[in-house]
Amino acid sequence: MSNILQAIDVRKAYDAHVALSGVSLDIPERSIFGLLGPNGAGKTSLIRIITQITGADSGEIRFRGERLNPSHIAQIGYLPEERGLYKKMKIGEQLLYLAQLKGLNKTDATKRIKAWIDRFDLRPWVSKNVEDLSKGMQQKVQFIATVLHEPSLIILDEPFSGFDPINANLIKDEILELREKGATIIFSTHRMESVEEMCDSIALINRSRKVLDGPVGTIKDTFKTNTYEVEGKGRLMVIHPDFEVLEHKERENGYFYDRIRLHEGVTPNDLLRYLIGQVEIHAFREQIPSINEIFIRRVRETMPESLVEENV
Amino acid sequence: MDQIWLIVQREYITRVRKKSFIIMTFVGPLLMSALFVVPIFLMQMSSDEKKIVTVADAGGLFSGKLPQDEKSSIRYVHAPTDLEAAKAEFKKSKNSALLYVPPFDLANPTGIKLFGRENLSLTLQTSIQRTVNRQVEAARLQKSGIDQQVLDNLKADVDMDTVNLSDEGEKSSNSMVTSGVAYFMAFLIYLFIFLYGVQIMRGVIEEKTSRIVEVIMSSVKPFQLMMGKVIGIAAVGLTQLLLWVALSSIVITGVSAVAGIDTVAASRTQQLETVAQSAGATPKETEDKTAVMYKSAMEGFSNLNLPLIIGSFLFYFLGGYLLYGALFGAIGAAVDNETDTQQFMLPITMPLILTFIVAQSVMIRDPNGPIAYWMSMIPFTSPIAMVIRIPFGGVTAGQLLLSMALLVAGFVATIWIAARIYRVGILLYGKKVTYKELSRWMFYKG
Structure with missing residues (x-):
């Protein structure tokens, strides 16, 4: 299986701290990939580099073998951890705007919005402002905005935080279906148990370093x-x-x-x-170890190093 | 480019559809016309109300004939010549003031007193003083044997025509009209930068607090988002300006046609006539004089280099707005909410306010002096300073080009700085930013 995305020795430092120190990843095509790690590990920094919001200090990201460039923006859909929509804009217009920013033309966008709106039962709300919607409905709209341009890579940062259980299941089903249709999904989360069952492969990030990656089955076998x-x-x-x-x-x-x-x-x-x-x-x-246990074990193994880092 | 255009459209459409925009569009011209019409009505009203001044003429200054002028706002009435009796009567009445003229020496009049109930207004005081002075003068003239007719003929009242001597030939000008035009343009630019610059800042803060910015950032570059916003809001401002100008002129024409201004103008002319008549001139002459004044104003207006003025007004209007707009956008990106903007607002608004104040005083008086010159060159002050200078005509083509080039350069520089602050700040939450940090952001990579 080929890789849709490859990160090669990516480094990124901010003023006071190092966010990524030499992270390399391979994300296989048509898979669900879990980018796991505690808060502040560097997951969001990596995602912002992939979505071209910021650039890496050094290293390279390859999208289907090509060096990442603005032409790939339309092929990536991103649902950030911090979510939001224009409060005083109608839902239909908002979705159209966001889709057009991703390069979709108006006719296509309108057609797709219609389909998604029906699918998520949002029809009565189309011409309401976002601020008039319940939180759950806003989340649906947000999800539609992420996948509307049919990206081949969908990045969901903390996908289920703030979703109620019903919506969470709805979204899970949609994600699985999107993978069936050929998309690759990256889950980024610190709540590892929430995505464990869905992921095909994972990478564990801790303190700006990748500590472990590979297909979930293989990892579990190794840690049995x-x-x-x-x-x-x-x-x-x-x-x-x-x-x-x-x-x-x-x-x-x-x-x-x-x-x-x-x-x-x-x-x-x-x-x-x-x-x-x-x-x-x-x-x-x-007894099969959970990803959480593997993570803790792995971090403990690398602890001496990270302790040293902390003291620098 | 497509994306900037999309952003411009969104910014424009959402703002123009807002209730506040629609309300302001209709209320604005009403307010503007009110600014123009209300003072005129007030003037009419106050002139209707007459102040009564009691005169105790013990010295016989008015020799029994008090000045009665229908047009004047003061009416004089007789009182007992005895001061004490006059005072007592004055206290009982509701009159505004009591003028007491004791017996006096015409060569050296002293002891004339003005009593008021409370503090007398300055206008009333000066106008009574003028009447007394005129009366004394008249008495002295009579004594020296000069005929009033002779004197009137001696009086000079020359209108000076101001003419601009320039390479293109002679042009009559009217400095009142020129100052008015200059001031009006400077005021519009000042107002516009403030109103719409702050809107950019609010827009950025809104995107930050609603957290939509990260979604947008994954589709467009920060620079595109910022430019789209600045241009979109500029378009909103221009739309509003044009609507205001159109609606105001409709309202003003309407109002003046129905009631106000013609009658005012007519009463003014009448007033002038009466004054002139008392000075011995014929009504015909006065009419001519008013006509000449009006004609000179119109001539001054039409002889202004209007294409140049309007063209450069639009250039500095947009240039100044873009320069400041980018900075306002950067402030919005650097803070989390509007209350935190204060510390960054001051250094940006200071040059603007300063120029506007200097423009009203120093520059209008000396539009080609060194202060005006330098302020019309510095990009932060030139949008206001240059539109003040241009109607006066002392700006050479070289100066204008240099100033414009500097403004463009300043605009590019501020956009560059703002884009860098914007890029880092827009994704930063929950942190109070200092100037030091802002300056460091400029050198962050990619």
Whole structure:
């Protein structure tokens, strides 16, 4: 699969701090990409460079192999974290204006606005001013404005913050459909659990550096610790050189919960076989780390370096 | 370019459709005509109300014949010649003042007193004084045996025709008309920069606080957004100006046709006639004189180099607006809300206010002096200073070109600076910016 966007050693510094120190990324075509990291990690700086709001101090961004230039603006749709619309402008006109700024001609824009308006049930509101709308409806309008020009790269900064659950689901469905139609979506968020299930690949950013990236499955595989959760009934006694009990909880009526790590070369079937002889098993599953846990682990690993950085 | 045009359109249409614009468009001319018409009505009204002055003429200055002038706002009435009795009567009456003339020496009149209820107005005081002086003069003339007729014939009243001697030949001018035109243009530019410059600033702040700016920034360059806004609002201002001029002239013509100005002019002429008649001139002569004055004003107006004046007015109108507009835009970008704008507004509004004040005093008096010259060269002051100078005609083509070139250069420079401040400031929230930071923003990369 080819990459729609490539960042190569991108650096950006402001007055007092470094926002990005040598970040490289590959974002595959037709994927959902999670740009994850805590607040202030440099995500928004990177996005502003991709959307050409600011420029990088050094490094390069390539859009489908070409060096990023103003001709790409029309192919990118951006929903910033700080959202807003002209309060005293009618919704229809506002959408038309924003679409035209992206280079769409009036006829096409009008046609598409109509379709989206119907899709989001905004018909009765078209000639209302934005300030007369509820927050949820404003968010819908904002989303339409982001995707109206059918960009091939859609960047959503903190996409679900401020969306109510119903709208959040609506938007999620739309995003998945946009990917089906061929668009690439970048999610940028510090709430990693909110996008984990949707992302095909991710990059973790911490303190201006990329700490980890790749397809979600691969990352999870790498960070698997060969640990299994077991629930059941009976008295469990694990005395075996291949297995290590990390956690053991006795529950009422003789139930138990255990976390057991397998040593190198041992399969889960070996553990199952060993357990079946002793207890009644109700649940057996592999413990897969969440992105959040991976992030924390990864940051801890790189901690010494970041501590040094902080003291500089 | 397409995008700037889109932005210009949006700025223009949303503003022109606003209720406040429509209201101002119709109220503005009414206010303007009110400025013109109301003083005239007030003048008429106040002249209707007569002030009564009691005269206790113990010295026989008026020799029993008090000056009675229908047109004058003062009416004199007799009172007992005894001061105490006169005072008592005055206190009982509602008259404005009491003039007491004791017996006096014609060569050295002293002891004439004016009593008032409260502080007498300066106009009343001077006008009574003039009457007394005239009376004393008349008495002295009579005593010296000169005939009033002879004296009137001796009196000189020469109208000087001012003529401009220039390369293009002689032209009669009228300095009153010229000053008026100059002042009017300077005032319009001053008002326009303030009204619409602040609108640019507000527009930028609005985009910042509504947070739409980042969305826009992902489509257009900050410079395009700023230029679009500045040009769009300029178009709004020009539209309003033209509507005002059109509507005001309709209103003024309407009002003057119905009631005001012709009658005023007529009563003025009458007044002049009476004055002239008392001075012994025939009504015919006076009529001629008024006509000559009017003719000279019109001639002065038509002999102004109107194409040059209007052309350069539009140039400085737009140039000054663009120069200041860019700066106002930069202020808007540097702050979060309007209350924070104060510290940055002062250095921008100072040169503007200063020029306008200097323009009214020094420049109109000496339109080709060194102060006027330098102020008409500096880009920050030239939009006002130059339109003051141009109607007077002392500006050479070289000076005009230099000033215009400097204004364009100044405009490019301020746009450059403003665009840099704008680019950084517009995405910056929740931070109070200092001048030091502003200056650093100019050298940020890309």
